[in-house]
Amino acid sequence: MCGIVAYTGDQPAKGILIEGLKRLEYRGYDSSGIFILDSPPYLARSVGKVAELERRVWNSAPDGVAGIAHTRWATHGKPSEANAHPHTDCGSKLFLVHNGIIENYQLLKKHLVETGHQFKSETDTEVLAHLVEACYQGNLQVAVQKALLQVQGTFGIAVMHLDHPHTIVVARRGSPIILGIGEKASLAASDVSALAQHTDQVVYLEDNEVACLEPGKFSIITLDNRSVSRGTTSLDWDIESMDRGSFPHYMLKEIFEQPEAVENALRGRVNHSEAVAKLGGLESVQERLLQARHLIIVSCGTSFYAGLFGRYIFETLTDMTVETELASEFRYRKLNLRQGTVVLAISQSGETADTLAALREAKRKGALVLGLVNVVGSTIARETHAGVYSHAGIEIGVASTKSFTSQLTILTLMALLIGRSRDLSYEEGHEIIRALEKVPDQIREILKQANHVRELAEKYCHADHFLFIGRKYQYPIALEGALKLKEIAYIHAEGYAAGEMKHGPIALIDPKFPTLALALEDGSYERVVSNIQEIRAREGQILAVTTERNTKLGNLVDDLIYIPETHEAVAPLLTVVPLQLLAYYCGVLLGRDVDKPRNLAKSVTVE
Ligand code: M6R
Numbered sequence: 001m002c003g004i005v006a007y008t009g010d011q012p013a014k015g016i017l018i019e020g021l022k023r024l025e026y027r028g029y030d031s032s033g034i035f036i037l038d039s040p041p042y043l044a045r046s047v048g049k050v051a052e053l054e055r056r057v058w059n060s061a062p063d064g065v066a067g068i069a070h071t072r073w074a075t076h077g078k079p080s081e082a083n084a085h086p087h088t089d090c091g092s093k094l095f096l097v098h099n100g101i102i103e104n105y106q107l108l109k110k111h112l113v114e115t116g117h118q119f120k121s122e123t124d125t126e127v128l129a130h131l132v133e134a135c136y137q138g139n140l141q142v143a144v145q146k147a148l149l150q151v152q153g154t155f156g157i158a159v160m161h162l163d164h165p166h167t168i169v170v171a172r173r174g175s176p177i178i179l180g181i182g183e184k185a186s187l188a189a190s191d192v193s194a195l196a197q198h199t200d201q202v203v204y205l206e207d208n209e210v211a212c213l214e215p216g217k218f219s220i221i222t223l224d225n226r227s228v229s230r231g232t233t234s235l236d237w238d239i240e241s242m243d244r245g246s247f248p249h250y251m252l253k254e255i256f257e258q259p260e261a262v263e264n265a266l267r268g269r270v271n272h273s274e275a276v277a278k279l280g281g282l283e284s285v286q287e288r289l290l291q292a293r294h295l296i297i298v299s300c301g302t303s304f305y306a307g308l309f310g311r312y313i314f315e316t317l318t319d320m321t322v323e324t325e326l327a328s329e330f331r332y333r334k335l336n337l338r339q340g341t342v343v344l345a346i347s348q349s350g351e352t353a354d355t356l357a358a359l360r361e362a363k364r365k366g367a368l369v370l371g372l373v374n375v376v377g378s379t380i381a382r383e384t385h386a387g388v389y390s391h392a393g394i395e396i397g398v399a400s401t402k403s404f405t406s407q408l409t410i411l412t413l414m415a416l417l418i419g420r421s422r423d424l425s426y427e428e429g430h431e432i433i434r435a436l437e438k439v440p441d442q443i444r445e446i447l448k449q450a451n452h453v454r455e456l457a458e459k460y461c462h463a464d465h466f467l468f469i470g471r472k473y474q475y476p477i478a479l480e481g482a483l484k485l486k487e488i489a490y491i492h493a494e495g496y497a498a499g500e501m502k503h504g505p506i507a508l509i510d511p512k513f514p515t516l517a518l519a520l521e522d523g524s525y526e527r528v529v530s531n532i533q534e535i536r537a538r539e540g541q542i543l544a545v546t547t548e549r550n551t552k553l554g555n556l557v558d559d560l561i562y563i564p565e566t567h568e569a570v571a572p573l574l575t576v577v578p579l580q581l582l583a584y585y586c587g588v589l590l591g592r593d594v595d596k597p598r599n600l601a602k603s604v605t606v607e
Pocket residue numbers: 300301302303304346347348349350351352355398399400401487600602603604
């Protein structure tokens with residue numbers, strides 16, 4: 001969603017801020033803006049790509065050494081220059097950027113208008129600029145603090161004032177702000193990717209905290225005026241992984257990084273002699289976890305489909321009852337969070353607002369809340385009682401790809417950990433571990449078929465609709481394959497449990513409505529073949545994913561993609577890869593912006 005970057009130091013701010021905005025582009029945006037404190041002060045805003053703003057900045061911006069910048073994803077008011085951030089107060093002395101939503105902005109605005117403030121945009125954010133102006137009596141941090149006490153909703157903000165040329169005040173509630181502290185400069189951003197090039201010393205601001213940044217130093221107070229003493233932490237971040245290398249898109253690069261992502265998810269986490277998983281992040285809660293009887297998994301989008309896989313793997317390897325719930329629906333359920341309930345929040349970004357709200361609700365009700373998160377230090381990682389990092393590395397393409405295969409790997413390890421403390425035998429545990437350890441090389445084999453998948457994309461990319469079907473472990477993969485095709489190629493696609501075909505969707509089938517069938521030679525193979533025959537009888541085109549030694553499907557389907565033999569429970573880590581490639585190539589062939597699909601954001605920080 002929206003992105004913030006702020007800098008105060010001894011270098012011209014413009015290059016640092018623009019570079020930061022480009023690093024944040026992957027989060028989704030429709031307009032952007034920049035303020036540089038100089039004489040005279042410089043403000044530029046534009047609709048569309050950051051490159052548009054960049055052109056203007058290089059032509060006209062001064063070399064001032066402090067400034068703030070923003071990429072906006074419209075919530076209140078259409079994408080336009082007037083609605084883009086930074087926003088200013090009446091006297092144009094104060095400049096402010098904001099992520100989040102001010103829920104009581106209409107009430108605040110009415111009061112401000114009555115006291116003479118004049119508004120120039122339709123945004124909720126502009127209210128904050130006027131509110132800080134109204135509270136300002138010479139101390140910017142105190143003014144921000146006083147203003148935010150009146151605000152309902154979520155915010156991550158950065159504020160500058162002409163009277164304090166080297167100072168930036170930032171604050172957060174529900175929307176991330178991270179400080180980056182260097183020797184002669186301080187930065188702040190809504191995402192570490194905008195800081196990592198400049199410093200590896202960061203401070204994660206907590207909700208309801210206000211920080212004052214000056215070059216090389218910072219101080220924090222809470223909204224209720226307690227001073228906070230917090231040191232910096234070192235960022236474990238591989239800068240090189242933020243570049244595309246020789247790949248045309250981040251999405252393709254990240255699909256190809258999956259062998260390493262699975263290796264990293266497994267590294268140091270398997271105890272072969274006991275056929276069990278070792279998950280350091282869960283050690284502090286291991287006793288409660290091993291006694292738990294009931295697991296609720298909460299997540300959104302692709303992470304939700306990982307959670308659906310989690311239901312099958314936990315039910316297979318452990319004796320737990322498992323529910324997988326969309327985080328956005330969690331609050332509407334009357335859940336019986338009995339003693340021994342564990343709630344697991346899965347999230348790549350660790351910032352998804354719905355998932356965060358669900359875990360807070362679960363904590364309130366006394367559940368043990370765990371996280372499975374990719375971004376280290378993210379809000380979900382910090383707010384859960386314990387958890388496991390997926391270590392997939394930074395994922396920049398809006399589509400989740402390598403983070404999904406990492407999530408599946410770790411869910412399997414978590415289920416193994418619990419299962420081995422109960423009924424799961426050493427031999428069964430070993431079989432899973434052996435299968436998992438083969439996955440990286442097996443994915444490498446599948447990736448060698450990328451050209452074949454591209455040819456299939458050429459054949460199928462003009463379809464208006466697509467159906468994906470699978471059973472048991474392959475059902476979540478059918479859903480994920482359909483989501484990928486929707487979001488990347490903008491092709492209407494439905495994922496279905498194959499058994500549901502005759503309860504409705506088969507009515508859609510005709511020669512122009514292709515189906516991708518996940519037809520592995522596992523316990524449900526014969527039934528999936530029956531579904532394929534039913535589709536064929538209605539002249540539907542079929543593209544099937546099956547296992548290498550299966551020679552029987554050739555005359556039943558139009559096209560085939562083969563994956564190596566593996567354990568039924570581990571197969572989703574393989575079958576998802578050709579589906580990601582299919583979506584990617586369809587997107588490219590149709591001229592879509594595959595790394596930044598329309599209307600989408602990498603990190604969905606509003607509910
Ligand atoms: O960061 P999260 O895993 O919590 O994000 C959840 C969804 O927003 C995300 O998976 C989304 O569906 C992706 N665009 C899928 O590719």
